[in-house]
Amino acid sequence: xxxxxxxxxxxxxxxxxxxxxxxxxxxxxxxxxxxxxxxxxxxxxxxxxxxxxxxxxxxxxxxxxxxxxxxxxxxxxxxxxxxxxxxxxxxxxxxxxxxxxxxxxxxxxxxxxxxxxxxxxxxxxxxxxxxxxxxxxxxxxxxxxxxxxxxxxxxxxxxxxxxxxxxxxxxxxxxxxxxxxxxxxxxxxxxxxxxxxxxxxxxxxxxxxxxxxxxxxxxxxxxxxxxxxxxxxxxxxxxxxxxxxxxxxxxxxxxxxxxxxxxxxxxxxxxxxxxxxxxxxxxxxxxxxxxxxxxxxxxxxxxxxxxxxxxxxxxxxxxxxxxxxxxxxxxxxxxxxxxxxxxxxxxxxxxxxxxxxxxxxxxxxxxxxxxxxxxxxxxxxxxxxxxxxxxxxxxxxxxxxxxxxxxxxxxxxxxxxxxxxxxxxxxxxxxxxxxxxxxxxxxxxxxxxxxxxxxxxxx
Numbered sequence: 273x274x275x276x277x278x279x280x281x282x283x284x285x286x287x288x289x290x291x292x293x294x295x296x297x298x299x300x301x302x303x304x305x306x307x308x309x310x311x312x313x314x315x316x317x318x319x320x321x322x323x324x325x326x327x328x329x330x331x332x333x334x335x336x337x338x339x340x341x342x343x344x345x346x347x348x349x350x351x352x353x354x355x356x357x358x359x360x361x362x363x364x365x366x367x368x369x370x371x372x373x374x375x376x377x378x379x380x381x382x383x384x385x386x387x388x389x390x391x392x393x394x395x396x397x398x399x400x401x402x403x404x405x406x407x408x409x410x411x412x413x414x415x416x417x418x419x420x421x422x423x424x425x426x427x428x429x430x431x432x433x434x435x436x437x438x439x440x441x442x443x444x445x446x447x448x449x450x451x452x453x454x455x456x457x458x459x460x461x462x463x464x465x466x467x468x469x470x471x472x473x474x475x476x477x478x479x480x481x482x483x484x485x486x487x488x489x490x491x492x493x494x495x496x497x498x499x500x501x502x503x504x505x506x507x508x509x510x511x512x513x514x515x516x517x518x519x520x521x522x523x524x525x526x527x528x529x530x531x532x533x534x535x536x537x538x539x540x541x542x543x544x545x546x547x548x549x550x551x552x553x554x555x556x557x558x559x560x561x562x563x564x565x566x567x568x569x570x571x572x573x574x575x576x577x578x579x580x581x582x583x584x585x586x587x588x589x590x591x592x593x594x595x596x597x598x599x600x601x602x603x604x605x606x607x608x609x610x611x612x613x614x615x616x617x618x619x620x621x622x623x624x625x626x627x628x629x630x631x632x633x634x635x636x637x638x639x640x641x642x643x644x645x646x647x648x649x650x651x652x653x654x655x656x657x658x659x660x661x662x663x664x665x666x667x668x669x670x671x672x673x674x675x676x677x678x679x680x681x682x683x684x685x686x687x688x689x690x691x692x693x694x695x696x697x698x699x700x701x702x703x704x705x706x707x708x709x710x711x712x713x714x715x716x717x718x719x720x721x722x723x724x725x726x727x728x729x730x731x
Contacts, residue, residue: 280306280348283396291402306343310402311336314409318417324427335436337361339405341398349397351377351384357401362436363429368413375412376404450497451476465527466495474531481523482532485540490547493540494522505555508634511575514556518548519571545569556635563587564594575637610636610644619645669698681721683707696720 284306288294296308313336320331338360347354357376359369382388384395410417421427442458449456450470461471472480484492494500500522508514525541532540549569552559560571561580565587570580572591579597581588588597593604614632618641621629633641654674657665664677668686670693675684682695683706692701694709696717701709710721 279394279396280343280345283398286396287399287402290399304345306345307341308343309338309340311338312402312406313337314405314413315407316410316417320410320414320417320419322419322421322427322430324421324424327427329430329434331430331434331437333437333441335362335433335440337364337405339402341401343398349384349393349395350386351380351397354384355397355401363433364413365426372405372409372412375408376401379404379408447471449473449476450495451480462531464495465523466498468495468498470495470497477531481528481540482536485532485536485543488543488547490540490543493544505551506631509630511556511559511634511637514552514634515571518552519545556637558591558637558640561591561594564589575634576639610641612648615641615644615648619648666693666695666698669693669700677724679725681725682717682723683710683721696723 284296288296291310291312293311294308295310296306298306314334316331316333320334322329322331340358340360342356344354349355357373359372361369364372380395380397380400383390383392384397385391386393413419419430421430442463445458446455447458447461448454449461449472450464451472452475454473456473458471461473462477464470464472480496481493484490491502503517505514505518508517521544525537525544528537528540546569549560549571552571553561556575558572558575560569562568563570563580563582563585566582566585568582568584570582572580578591578600579588580591589595590597590604595604598604614636618629618632621632651672654665654667657663666675666677666684667673668675668689668691670691671686671689673686673688675686677684677695683692683701684695685692692703692706693699694701694717699709699717701707707721709715710717710719712718
């Protein structure tokens with residue numbers, strides 16, 4: 273072994289003791305070139321303040337960086353010719369890396385240059401490099417421990433650093449599992465997305481939640497420690513708020529990705545939407561329905577909208593008749609009716625009952641309620657007009673259409689549904705013999721077929 277290799281061997285042995293993370297890819301005896309890498313953390317004497325416009329985050333520490341080195345054994349410790357360095361970092365820009373390496377060369381080039389008058393062939397340049405990067409980098413990169421980002425993208429990189437640093441810290445701490453109650457290191461735990469920041473061990477997470485999802489017990493797919501109160505849908509002051517609350521899971525779907533199987537994740541999302549839609553449909557009957565094409569639940573964006581486009585199969589259909597969309601001008605039968613007591617209540621609510629009025633609008637739709645109230649008031653007015661003495665109006669007993677008699681006898685036939693009925697008393701007539709009603713002596717309308725006709729004696 274040559275004398276030139278001896279100081280390097282001793283330095284590497286010392287560095288291995290100092291830095292357990294040091295990786296050496298080859299031995300000095302076997303090659304003229306040694307490659308390796310070291311994970312290191314830049315030392316921060318103070319918290320680093322990172323700012324972009326009005327946004328600011330505080331970093332008590334940074335993520336680990338990696339320095340990859342290549343040593344020419346014959347030229348070592350010449351920093352310029354005998355050592356090649358490359359920095360790897362999640363947040364450093366190209367300029368940051370260049371600034372550090374340039375500062376390193378400015379600090380040690382002269383002492384490691386064989387042509388220099390202060391050259392020291394025994395300089396432990398690897399050791400000096402590692403120490404410089406760990407303890408001097410912060411003062412080189414950050415003035416007064418402040419970083420002003422020029423773009424939002426740059427600022428977001430530091431957010432990643434913040435999250436990673438917290439995760440590194442958490443991995444070294446101890447936590448209690450909320451299910452098995454055992455204390456384990458953070459790298460064996462999963463932090464739940466809850467207000468209490470509770471933890472479950474990975475083993476419990478993989479058994480506790482899949483069982484609930486398999487059983488369809490979706491309401492309990494949440495933190496087992498946090499207090500739970502089911503959302504009161506009557507407190508929503510808008511339909512959008514109602515939807516947002518109902519369709520926001522306690523544990524987001526993406527949380528289980530990589531933890532539970534794809535099949536369990538898909539079932540969780542499917543069952544959650546189905547159960548939320550069923551709750552919504554019971555509270556707001558005009559809010560959602562099942563797609564007649566693919567049987568997927570479809571939820572309206574606007575309660576008053578009749579046309580629905582299924583998000584899954586893209587089938588456009590009518591909420592009322594469930595047939596393919598036929599336009600707004602082609603009317604169809606309504607499959608749902610608002611209870612009469614609700615319409616009466618809504619029509620009577622004034623400006624001093626806006627909270628209750630808003631609750632009904634969230635549940636049934638403002639436009640739908642207003643149209644129903646208009647029809648209700650119109651029906652009331654028609655009923656009053658019909659009851660007036662000498663009125664020539666009557667309702668069809670089957671479809672409730674208001675019919676006006678301008679001429680003819682008291683045997684009427686509805687032009688809409690074809691029902692025959694008595695104009696005097698509203699009785700449905702036998703379609704085979706509609707005049708029997710007027711011939712029956714026990715009938716209150718006996719012999720009154722032509723009563724009220726122009727030109728008749730009873731006019």
